[in-house]
Amino acid sequence: MPAGTTYKNCGCRTQEGRLLGTKCPKLRRKGGAWSPSHGSWYYQFELPPKPDGTRRNPIRRGGLATQDAADSQISRLHELLAVTGDPDHRDRITELIVTTLRTEKRLPEPEEVRRKVRTGQNLDAAITTGQWLRTWLAGRKGLRNGTLRSYRGHIDLYLEPVIGHIRLDRLRVADVEAVFDAIDERNDLIVRARESGDPELRDRAKGRRVIGPATKHRIRATLRAALGKAIRERRIDLNVASLVELPPGRRPKALVWTPERLREWCRARERFIKAESRRVKPMDAYVGTSRPSPVMVWTPEQTGIFLDRATVHRLYALYHLIAFRGLRRGEACGLRWADVDLDEGVIRVCWQITQVGGGTEQGRPKSEAGERQVTLDQHTIKEIAAHRARQNQERLAAGETWNDSGFVFTGENGDPLDPGFVSDQFLLLAMEAELPPVRLHDLRHGAATILLRAGHDLKVVQETLGLSSITIASDTYTSVLPDLARQSAEDAAAVLLSARRNGDETASNGRVVNLAEAPRR
Template sequence: MAAGTTYKTCGCRTPEGRLLGKKCPKLRRKSGSWSPTHGTWYYQYELPPRPDGTRRNPIRRGGYLLQDDAEAEIGKLHELLAITDDPDHRHRIIDLITSTLKQHKRLPEPEEVRRKIRTGQALDTTITVGQWLTLWLAGRKGLRASTIRSYHTHIHGHLIPVIGHIRLDRLRAVDVEAVFEVIDERNDLIIHARTTGDPALRARVKGCRVVGAATKHRIRATLRAALNKAIRERRIDLNVASLIELPPGKRPKALIWTPERIEQWEQARDAYITAKAEIRRAQLGGRGHSNRIKPIDAYIGTPRPSPVMVWTPEQTRVFLDRARGHRLYALYHLIAFRGLRRGEACGLRWADVDLDAGVIRVRWQITQIGGTTQQGRPKSEAGERQVTLDKHTIKELAAHRARQNHERLVAGAWVDSGFVFTDATGNSLVPEYALDQFQLMAMEAGLPPLRIHDLRHGAATILLRAGHDLKVVQETLGLSSITIASDTYTSVLPDLARQSAEDSAAILTKGPGGEKKSRLPDCRADRDKGA
């Protein structure tokens, strides 16, 4: 076994300029014990010979105030050389010791070397968190484009900017906590910019969105999955992402658009229009003629009471009356009555429609990421389902097929794509177009704003109001768990009871002039033709 020794030395010199080193008389007291204030401790360690038997240069390191510190380094060298009995591995460890001392002025960590030997990794390479996350993402095969996009956003938008530079095996829980501290700071800045309307602040956060509790949980889940893979490859021993506590990321509750909520939203819309006008006036130097806000911008941009808002059945009926005659009416009818997702409705094919039996099979969906669309399977196994149609929906789909056949005849150049809902030339429908038309017609009908996905939630509300239980809602909407239905829709039940009371009272209190009209602007546009 190679031996190590410690000694004390200093920088004193003789009158002639020669270095005294270990011979300096000040290093010891008169009693012979070491001086506690003069000189520093060094160690020397004789490494085993090279494979060819030649002697290696000994290690000499110093500058330690205490002898115990120098002896601790000798102990670490003993531990490193005792990691393995394999001669080849031992020589690799010795080469690592000399190169690490030369480059970083320190010894390698025994536990790190032990792990690399155990897992067959190269001893002279390290990997950062950013490098590992990128490698992990590249190895994820067979995922949906939307899933890959989410992982990419989590990794490159939130994780790498904060912890990407840290060595994977040195990542700590406090480092992961810093990721969410940065997110909270950015959230505060975005909210402040929106509240104050400061143009400079708004420019800084342009394109940024507030990251909610549920998204934070997904970001942590992405990191946790990547670190679990690192544990399986024995690159690390502990998944520090599992140690982080986050506020519960509960699903947003669905809320009914009651008269009180509509009134609150209209007040917020008016304030939104005023604030936007002030900002534009400041940007344009007070030229008022350019300060008008498009009604659709105010309609979409005004915050709603909840991310998930639901029309009452009566409000849904108002929308369908407005949409009747639009070439995509059957699509909105299908979502409102049977609760398909937007992508599932756009991806529906005639081959999966049986109007005689009154059923459709949901087997495909079209998703839109930015300006591109992609066809694929529904988002979960439960999403692939058979949906029974009511007689009204059967009638509307039959009428839509007749309309489409007429469009095929007059188009001249028709693409026989096989989709139920297409553009005017037969190509698959862009989901964003269906959304734009939906929001425009909803505004023109004087209804409070809704996502087209919330029209699907309205189908669940109708089922609940008709007395069906959450299990029926789960199966009809293709939810993977009844828990999702419960978390989303239990808040709707009290509102349904109250709304029925309001509807009854409205019949008795309605004046001769009819119901109170909404203050939403009437901006009817002739967009019912063409896709």
């Protein structure tokens, strides 16, 4: 076993300028004990010979305050060389000791070396968090393009800039917290820019959006998944992303456009227009004014006004289907005639067209619950039949230029629809109908609240809309239509009033004592 020794040294010189080193008389007191104030402690350690048997240069390091500190370095060297008995591994560990001392002025961590030896990793490699995130992402096979794009965005925009340079095995909770501190600072800038009249500040925030709690949770989930893979490969021992606390990312409640909320939104739109120094386009003011909730739902009466306005649009049947049966935008765009049975009055949701950046992607619904059979009402059956007749006329008019894509809803030449175009047309129709703004996806939420108003429970809502769990339905649709909530309040009051009347009757039978008439003691 290699040996190590400790000794004291100093920088004193002779009159001729030669270093005294360990021979300096000030290093020891008169009794021979080491001086507690002069010089510093050093250690020397003999490394194992090279594979060819030649001697390595010994390690000499110093500048330590105490002999115990020097002894601890020798102990660490012994621990490193005792990690494995394999001669090849031991030789690589020795080379790692020499390289680390030369480049980083420290000894390697024994536990880190032990883990790398155990898992067969390269002892010299020190992978950064950024390198590992990209390695992890490259290894994720079979991801949808949208999911892949989301992961890549989390890494490129939020994780890599803050923690990408940190060694993976040295990533700490405080480092991950710094990611979300940076997001909060960015959010503050965006909010200040929106409220400011400073053109330069507004330009800095142009095109950016505030990152909400739900997105923060998704960013953390991306990092947590990547670190989980690193733990399984024994590159790290702790998933620090799991220890970071974030504000709860609750699903936004669906709120209905009541008259009070509509009036407040109109006042906010006027303030928005006046705050702008230039002329505001109607659509910018329409969609740019803040709403009471990210998820706003029209009342059935408002939905009826929209459908009346959209009747003349060539995609009316698509909007009708979403409003009546709650399909997702991508599911409606991806519906094929092969999955429509108007005789039985059902459609099968098997495909969807989703927006991925500037393009589109066709594929199956992302969850098993999304693939479902939806029963149609007679009115919706008639609308889809009328749409098929109009599409046949378009096919005849297009002739050989018609693309027989097989989709129910298409462009005028039969091409599949771009979901973004469908949303843009929806907003235009809603603005023309002088209705408060909702997203096309909120038309689906409206279908859910109408189901509740019709007396159906959350289980029916879950199955009709293709939600993966009833919890999602509960979290999103507990804010039901005002008249439904009002009726539930009246029903509850009626029960209590009935109980009170029954109580009065029992009192007249002498079974209830009137405290006012009871004798005092």
